[in-house]
Amino acid sequence: MNELTDGGYEMLRAAVNAARQFHCQSVKILKDRLLLAFPGREVEINEAIQFWAESVRQRHPNGVSAN
Numbered sequence: 001m002n003e004l005t006d007g008g009y010e011m012l013r014a015a016v017n018a019a020r021q022f023h024c025q026s027v028k029i030l031k032d033r034l035l036l037a038f039p040g041r042e043v044e045i046n047e048a049i050q051f052w053a054e055s056v057r058q059r060h061p062n063g064v065s066a067n
Helices: 006-022 027-037 042-059
Strands: none
Touching: 006 027, 006 042, 027 042
């Protein structure tokens, strides 16, 4: 797994907090919320979401349930 930049780490923390706080049900909803809160930081947001997704894939190679 790739390492995050400082900005990517900041966005990962923001993404996890936003997903919990706003019960985001999709990556698109989460990304849209982050873009509203952090305009101009799409590269770091994408980095954070990609990192998070890769982490989930490694921990759950057979996928996770939607429940």
